[in-house]
Each structure stands twice: as structure tokens, then as C-alpha cells.
Amino acid sequence: MLQGANTAVTAGLAAEPTASLSERWSFLRWLALRTLFSVLVLIVLSVLVFAATTVLPGNVADVILGQNATPAARAALIHQLHLDQPAPVRYLGWMAGIAHLDFGTSLQSGLPVFPTVAEAFGHSLILAGVAAVVMVSGSVWIGLSTGLRAGSTWDRLVTLLTFISLSMPEFVLGSILIWLFVILIPILPALSLVDSETPITGWITMLVLPVVTVIPVTGAYIVRTMRSATLDVVEQDFVEMAELRGLTRRRIIWRHILPNALVPMINVLTLNMGWLVGGVVVVEVLFQYPGIGRLLLESVEQRDLPMVQGAAMLIGIVYIVLNLAADIGIAVLDPRVGRKFA
């Protein structure tokens, strides 16, 4: 019984060493199809981004010229920006640029879009990365501990808190935290104005409030799922067997309960990363953090279309590449996934 359960866990973690030639061939075929699919998604995304920014009201030339727009200046600028060419031609030119990491130049400043977008994206990755690590480790631990002690005071307290967090949007929680730790007990900065010269201590103090604000909504969901997953595993026969064999409680939790409870969590965690990134956009605005969400919002307000397109495409490309990498990773670890596509 115990043996069987352990095999089930390891089966998901290591490829069988004796994969036949035909199985390898089918895996490669799956890989090629999966990559092709990602490229198709990317093309669809680029068409959507281009179309959405093209149908926005307002001629770009009017936006640039503002009140100085004379018919002659307008016509000259439209020609210069290639706006007199048909949309498909402009789209192809834009895509050719992206292939060389040239996302175009800002309509307002005339500077290349890519460095600005890339730097903001890097800032967002730092925030999202720190938040993800804190959230996953924290909520998995809390979910496990409440699952193990179901019905205890700790369990009931956590249950209450998770329901409160689930119903509190980031901007409400953020405002409460600012009032608490900036106004009432002034120990944290109100704004996360990081820049290239910010020392590591500055990064830490300025990331506390955004991270603590963005975690609870998604974290609470993971706590709830982890708690029920733990409850399911605890009732399994192999846990009872381990106890009967006289293993220490610590060993049972770490070697038997945690790995088995984590299996159904992988999908949940992946899904919630998407939600986390959405929350990051909100806290970036709330704490003036110089990330891609704030950049996107302000660029839309300024009608700086190349900037909007560049930011949207970069976010999309990273999402698609990460998804592809995750799928390939799982397939390498668990050949059954690959075989299904064969």
C-alpha cells in the first residue's frame, strides 16, 4: 500500500528510463505541435493588440499635433508615420520590427519604446517574483498546518481571515495598510519609488507594502485548497501505515503528506500566478511602483500607441513562452502528457 503510493508520486517526477524509439518520436512530434500552437497564439495576440490600438478613437497625428494641427502639418505627419498605408502593411512592418526587438518609437518623446518597456517589465518581475515566493511558501505552509489541525482555534482563525481576504480587493487592503503603517505607525514608506540607485535595504522596505497587499486575495485561495488537499491525504491508508510503522510525525508530514498533497496543487498554483500578476498591476498604481502595469495605464491615457502595443506584446510573449516552458517541463517529467498528444 505504502509502496504503491510512493510510486505514484515518483512517477510524476521522473521519466521512465526505457522509453522506446517510437515513444521518443511521438514526444518530438508533440513538442513541435505544441511550439507551433504557441506561435499561432502569438500571431493571434499580435493581430488583436494591433487591431485594438488601431481602432482606438483619434487620429495619431491629431494626438501629436494637438491644437497646432493645420491640414498641411497633419498630412505631412500622417505620411511620415506611414498612417496613409493600409493597416495590413503597417501590421507587417510592425511585426518585422518586433522580430528584431524593435517595438517602434514613442509618439510623444520620439525615443525607442523597448528600453522603457523592458525596464518596467523587469521591475514588475521583481515584484511578482518576490510576491510569488512569499505567497506560495506562506500559503502552502498555512494550508498544511490548518489541514493537519482541522477544527483547532488556529484553523478557525485562519478560516475567518481567508474569507476576509478573499472578499477584500487590493486597493482597499492597500489603503488600510497605508493608513496603519504610514500614517498611524510611521515605519514604512507610502510610495515604492525604486530606481537604479535604490540600495537593497530600500528595495526591501519599499516592497513590503506592495507584496503584503497583493498576496492575500490569491494566497487565501491557495490556503483553502491546500487545507482540503491535506485533509484528503491525511485520511489515506498510507499515512496510517506510516504511523503504525512508528515514523516520527515530522517525517510523516515531510515525506508522505506534503508531497502527496502538493500534486493537485500544481495546477492551482499555475492558475493563481495569473491572478497574482493582475493584482500586481493594481498595487503598482497604488504604490507608484514603476512597473509594466502602471506604464501600460499611463500610456493608454497619453494615447502613446507604440508604447501600449510594446507593453502588451511583451507581456503576451512572456506569458506564452512561460506556458510553453511549463508544458515542456511537465512533459519531460511525465511522459504520459506527451503520449496523450501522440
Add this chain to the structure above:
Amino acid sequence: MRKTASSVSNGALSRRRTLQLAGLSGVAAALPAARSRAATGGGTLRVGMEASGPSEPIDPVGGYSTQTFTHALFDRLTWISPDQSVVPELATTWEHSADFKEWTFSLRQGVQFHDGRPFTARDVVRTFQRILNAKLGSQSYRILSLSLDPDGIAANGDHTVKFSCKAPFWNLPAIASDTHASIVPEDSPLDAYIAHPVGTGPFKLENFQAGNHLFTTRNEHYWRTGYPKLDAIRFFNVADVTQRIAGMISGQFDLILSLTPVVVQSIRNDRRFTVASIKSGNCLNLNMRADRKPFDDNRVRQAVKLACNRGELIKQIWLDEAIEGSDQPISPVSRIWGGIKPPPYDIARAKQLLAEAGYANGIDVTLVTSTIAPGSVEQAEAYQQQAAPAGIRVKVQQVPATGYYYNVDAGKFDFWVESWAMRPDDSLLFLEYAPRGAELAPTQWYPQEFQALFEAARTAPDEKSRLARFTALEKFVSEQGPSVSPVYINVVDAHTKKVLYYRPNPMFYYRTYYQLELAEG
């Protein structure tokens, strides 16, 4: 050639000269009589300012919010002090011909750009030619191009510039103070923005990230002897006013700019901070589209104006940080204010006018507003209450701030809120009624009489007739125009007690930084 004492502030010449000699032209007015706290000298000032977007150019010819730090990086030929006098900056004196068409500016000698190049007349020529290129989108283009062509500016030696205007241009010294006319070197491109600007100002550019921050350090070779006092200034863009306040409370900023009467209430009685406000000509108009019913009848427009209780608005919405407006863009702060009286709150007369115009049962109108400027929603809602007894049934419609002015310019609304900031040349605001290119302004109000009055005022031969003509223009706009200008709103900034010698300016982006100091402790 006639020598102007000062085309704008009467008899200020001797005083101005004295100030110049002391090298203190701008500061003197800002120096408080006594200061109890000693400045340490040096230090880094951290400023929380409004947002400039992620792609706003730092080039002074084109920026909007970036105007706020042009006074740190650049100088202009002139500056307008808080009391509205035009004072010398990189120009030392100026003269004009009797018809105001020929202007000669003498330039300050021994000034150098941040990269060590000497400042000469050729830099001035290039600066103005850039403004006159419509493609660069300068806000000064419209007023300047009315009177000046790019080939009308010429260097005469290294330290004299001549402007030959195609029309009388009485206010050139004031226009020359505009942030868009910040002096840039002669090799600046005529048709593209500068990415790494070099100025002559008190601080040098160290690091600029559009929409996030601008870091500057002291210019050791600044022409004002003994200035700047600070070692560095760091400007941070913070979109929301309450965030700027929170940033100062949490110790991240020493000075915060462009606040609102309501949010500063939270720090007004806090001993750590000083609220610095000054009367201005900034207005938050309720604009009407004059070519459609019901606003095509001036009696209706007058009724709409009479149904506004300006005193109540000042008390309720602006918390005494505003003065009553008179439905035209020139406020009592301006040098060309003609003493136009604000219309009274007169419900009976408003009803009577509506009835005469054929609306005995009143009118139903939708007032479109947005969070585009602080107080714009609140003022619209207060007006709704005030106008109701007159039979003016206002429906307030709040739309997203994003793209708001695009929709205004596209003529989507009949009755809407629009924010106008005070300008260096007040006649610029009358241009808001003038056509843009081939199309009329969104108010669709451009009568012959207005055009004649504007042209007459702009080209007046002397100061006395100029004031009289501007007064006639203001009166006409106040009585016939398509705008309710309920109030003129103060510029409100705030700083910690450590900041010394700060003084706001009615034109909010005319603040200067070279004289600022940080106190000990």
C-alpha cells in the same frame, strides 16, 4: 526705438536694475523678512510632483507636466514673478519700436551651458525657431506664430537678438518667459526632440526616466552668483494628490506640488508642514456649445451664468482657496484685468431670461465631467443643486478621465467641464475660442465682434489703450461667451518646515528652485 521701462510693470525699472545688480532678480521678492531657522547649505531636496507620462519628452519645447522641472534645468530670456512683473533672466534689457514690431534683447554675458559651451544669441535664435515648428507641438506655437515667422529672429553679434514681427507683439517679453522658450543650444534639432537636454539652469540633468523621476545635481557654474544653494534635487512623478501627501507624511518628500484645497486640509494644522498657496487665474469652466439648442441663445447662456452661486462654491468646494470668477479667463491676478464683476446669483432673473428665450418650463441639460482636474466632479454636482431652482435641470454625467479631452476636442459634448491654466500671456486663453486649423473650437463660438476686439487688444499701440481694449474684450466674453468660469483657483503646494524660501507662482510651472535651502534638523 523707444526704451521700455518695462512694458508691463509701471516704473519698475529702477527697482529691477537694482535687483539685477544684486544678482537676485527673482529671489528678492521671495525672501521672507526674517527667518528663524538657519540653513545648512547643500543637501538634496526631494520633490513629489504631478505625473508626466512614461513617454513625455523632457525637451522643454514639447512637454506638459515636465514644465515643472524646466526651471531647474533651464533659463529663459525672462521670468514672470509671483506679482506678475516680467523680470530679466538670460536677457538683461529689451527695447521695442513704436509699433511693437521690432524687438531687441540684450543678453547676459558670461553664461555657460552645463557642458561648458558659452551661451550666445545663436542659441536664442534656434530656441525660438524650434517653437515655431508646428511639428514639435509647443503650446507657445499658436500665439508666437500669429506675430512671428522663423526667419524673423536674428542674432546680432553674440549678445544681441532681434525679433522682426509681422504684427505688433506687445507681450513678447512675457511670452519669452514661457517654459517652452527655455533656452537650448544652437545645435538642437529643428524637427526632433532632444533626449538629453543641456541647459544653463541652476541644476544639471543626472538621470531622467519619463513618468518616474528626474534627478539633478548642482550646476557649479550657474550665473547667479552664490546659487544654487542645494546640492541636488530629485523630482518624483506621483499621479495622485493624496499619494503625494502620504509621501510627504512618510518622509519621502520635502516639497509636494499641485495639491488641492481639500487634500491639504489633512496637513493644514500639522506643525511639521507648511501649506504654500497663492491666488491665480486657473479656472475650471463649465463650457457650452454655442451652435446648438439651448445654448445658441445668449439669454440661455446668461441664465446659466446667473444660476451659479460662486460664493457658495468657494466655501463648499474650494475651502476659500479660490476667488470669484467672471466668466472670462482673465483673473484679478493678471496685469490686464479690467475689473469685470462676477455675475450675481440671481434665480429670478435667470428664470426670466429663460422664459424670454422660449424656455418657460426650464431646460434639461447634461453636464459632462470627469476626474480630469481636482474638484471637477464636485463643482459640477454643486452647480446642479444651485441651478435647479432656476429651472435649469442639470444631469451630471461622469465619464472616464482617459481620453476626456480627446472627446471634448472631437465635439462630443454640449455642456462640459474644462480646466484652463493661467498662461504667461493672458491673451493665450482667449485663443481657446479661436479655430484650431480648419475647425472651430469645441465651444463653436467665434463671433466677428470677438475677433475684432481680440485683434484690437492684441495690437494696441500703448499701455493705456491696451488695458481699455482688453477690458472691452473681457466684458464681451463675460456677457456673451460660452463659458461659466465660476472661480479662479489658487495654486496650492506644501512643504516640510525644513524647506526655506519656497514661494509658489500663480502660473504653477513658474516655480523656481535655485533659491531653495534646507534647514538644519
